[in-house]
Amino acid sequence: MPLLRIDVVKVRTSFELATLLQAVHDAMVEAFEVPHRDRYQVLTEHEPSHLILQDTGLGFERSDGRILIQATSRPRTTEMKQRFYALVVQYLGKRCGARPQDIDVSFVENTDADWSFGFGRAQFLTGEL
Structure with missing residues (x-):
């Protein structure tokens, strides 16, 4: 946890996708100080016309x-989120050649009661986590 949903255009090889997923995971571990095995990622590839990310009027092209x-997570501080944004851009740029203007990040926050990691229990509430 957090749960990371990553959407990309179908242009990368399997190796490149694995590198991308690892880079995002490493940024999350460092920014949020979570365990390395706290890894929940869903990658979805799209045709170019099916992933529309415009610039919200900021004046750049993707x-x-x-x-x-999209990160679904328990509440994080503004500083942690900003660190995550910066690390994601840094790691994806260095490891994958991603352009900073091509990376869009959004957070959805929830509470401890919104997570069950199996066995029909809310482990944050039961004290297991």
């Missing part, structure tokens, strides 16, 4: 290398 990351 390429077919665009990446949308």
Whole structure:
């Protein structure tokens, strides 16, 4: 946890996708100080016309290398989120050649009662986590 949903255009090889997923995971572990095995990622590939990410009027163009990351998480501080944004851009740029303007990140926050990691229990509430 967090649960990371990552949407990309179908332009990358399997190796490139694995590298991308690892880079995003490493940024999350460092920014949020969570265990390395706290890894929940869903990657979805789209045709270019099925992943629309415009610039919200900021004046830049995105390429077919665009990446949308949606993190569903317990509340995090503003500083942690900003660190995550910066690390994601840094790691994806360095490891995957991703352009900073192609990376879009969004957070959805929830509470401890909103998570069950199996066995029909809410482990954050039961004290297991």
